[in-house]
Amino acid sequence: MTSTTVRKSPTRVLAARRSANRRRQLIGDLLVVLVWASAAISVALYFASGLVVLNTGGGFVTTLGIATGLVGSDLVLVMLVLASRMPLIDASVGHDRAMGLHRKLGKPAFYLLIAHAVLLTVGYSMSIHSNIVAETVSFFQNRDLVLAYLSFALFVAVIVTSLVNVKRRFPYEFWHVIHLTSYAAVLFALPHMLSQGQLLTAGWQRSYWIALYLLAFGSIAGFRFIRPALASMRHRMRVERVERIAADAFSVHLRGHDLERLGIQGGQYFIWRFWTPGTWWHAHPISLSASPRKDSARITIRIVGSGTQALASMPAGTPVSFSGPYGLFTDAVRSARHVAIIAAGIGITPVRSLIERLDLSVGEATILVRASNPDQVYLWEELNEIKRRRGIKVYTSVGPRGRGPSGWMSARDESRGVNMLSVFPHLAESDIFICGPDAWSQMVEDEARARGVGPSYIHREKFDW
Template sequence: MTTTAAATPAERTATGRRRPPAQQIAVDALRHRREHRRRSTAVDLLAILVWVSVAVAVALYLASTGAHDLTSASAVVTALGIVAGLAATDLVLVMLLLAARVPLVDRVFGQDRAIAVHRSLGKPVLYLILVHALLITVGYGLADRTSPIGETVSLFTTMHDMPLAYLALALFVAVVVTSLVAVRRKLPYEAWHVIHLLSYAAVAVALPHQLSVGSVFASDTWQRVYWITLYVVVLTAVAVYRFALPLYLSFHHRLRVVSVEAIAPGVWSIHLSGVDLHRLGVQGGQYGIWRFWTARTWWHAHPVSFSAVPGTDRARITVRDLGAGSRRLGSIRPGARVSLEGPYGLFTRRARTAPYLTLIAAGIGITPVRALLEDSPLRPGEATVLLRGSDAAQQYLWREVADLAARNGAEVFAMVGPRPSGFDVWQSADDHRRGVTLASTFPHLLESDVYICGPQAWADLVARDARLAGVPEHQIHQERFTS
């Protein structure tokens, strides 16, 4: 292993690395491009389906008899409010589907991207719901010749489902507000998670209000069929993939803790036993949502990567002390039961689009990179690895990575040392001073898939420099663990 990243080719340590034959490079490049096009097409189709579902919801309403009488200001305002409510409800169901951990969505988007889209829809949905409530109140008020406040009181007293509608609105506001980055950072994970689960309650309490809205969802109409079908599909997906399947996997594979191995201060490898673990279908680079059933840890779910590809009856994860929840994992006793949701993530060889492989890891980000390297069939010279640590104590699993790289002719660089103060860079102070860059370290950077994992701010800096060097966006892969 080269002890520092090379600034120029002359500074590299000779490892006998050979460039793959040009014909093989061309064949691999073509294969990866085809796979990328297929995934891109699937992504586009899923995005189109989302907006088609919104369009269908609105079109069905506009085609109904209830939307034809727009001869007064009150009718127009009310109709606009209904359209806003329909669009919001449709997008809420899309959000639940994206968060349901459906295998197809994970294979196409990756769970981190699916959750990113899920979160991005939160504010628009909230705005649409607020507009819906405002316009409906104003529209009904114009028809009844009352003020918005008077109309609100009237709706509460004359419509039995209206309190549920306002309760659903309050729950959505709570979910969106607590999901804001500034607010979420101040909340314990468990508190945020419980509040976020209120989105299911919001959908449940809003349904009676939606189905009771007179001509909009009248019996024996296509609108009613469409909405009931949509609700059944989404809620079934949530029930199966968020609850039933994880329970089945946990009971079937009978996961237990075998041992907890301290590999560095505040870092532990947790060795697990189970049944038919190879049937989980884990690919190197994926993660799971783990729950350890002990008195001190059962209430906390942990998104943690597999640090090795599971065998038939053994698996391993490696965790770092990042707070009270993860710190308790270091004291788990052998025999503790474990439940698993997953595996998830597209930080795998399945996401490759280019003939060469660049792996860059810092700190505990080594875990998915190590598993990905283990799981990737590589030719000599195809892969280059850069391991980054602020000091010698952060060299978690580095020896294992070096051994794996030696088996397939990959080259490994190590960059150790703190970052320079006053500079927004990912390199160590010494390597930054020497002018080390991604291009000087990785000889085939522009022909590579660049996999990056480490502290998020650091990883974003690496991704920034990769883009500035000319690496296409689809060749840059980051995993943001989500639960």
């Protein structure tokens, strides 16, 4: 008896991918609606509680103060959920977009919490005809309110360090540690929410807030700590060797167990922590630079700061813990027949593992790799082998950038009339994958859009959240 494998037609595969993308988009939109709905629910529950007083000046200001506090706290908890690396969020909108929304909510939440503190102090002093200073001093007699002030001070530290761009001026970890105090800030605010007035003492409001706190802290504990710890213990990864591939870049070859059970897709990344005395305290998001096997994987790192510098001299046998896989820079988001891939510098890493796993026929994918100088042609020699094996066209563009609309290519290529369409003749029927420095990637995206490629066909991996 013979068995035959029925291959799905390319048209049906593309139709299935398009509907998966639409589902993902829908979940993404629903998540955004949920963010704003939760803020609305927090105020609606307050107004439904029967505790709102609007017929006196003091009552009106106090009501405004409570409402701003509820919306501000709600947004802060939602921000924690967005930063929790919840699989549903990463698989539908991607962690980078979730973090984009997380950052956008920071400022409004901060201003609402300032308004909350000021309006409540003014509102209470108006209601009991005392002055603001006496009212503030009286707040300090109450332990829950002292904790609330502490929470407020921590929020100020977190938001101010985000607004003044500490991230760019200091090592990432400095900013990150300050940022982690936001967990303490949220917890310190809880007692005064539950004890002050009768606002959250019973009923739907109390249940809603407890559920939101549990969701935020449960997601952080589960997805950022417990799940990665269990996966790291299970797969027991270690550094096998560190291989220098350029003056400023190296590959880390890893050994592990049952890696296929991680369900990794080409193009994805992990957040890695390497347990040596000098490196255990900083974790780094790094993409796989080759498709993993059952017991081995590889990442390739460019030295850009002290953290990546320290990783370059890790000894063999270093234990590794990780969180992931994450990311949507994969075959799964494709919905066109052709693939155009454009990568610059160390942006080659996710591309290198993506192309190994692309579901392709010969001639359907074209790659353009870009380097400002011949020292930055990381992993290019491996592309030749893949080019032969998978029937992929590869273009290289080396040299300083041009100045025209195709300025993301080398000036030399631009002057020879090379442009996006001449390299990717099937651009109109292609998904475009872009990875490289942010400003450069934006230029590539701008040209693709100007040439009529729809946003849902453009997939960018950002190395800087």
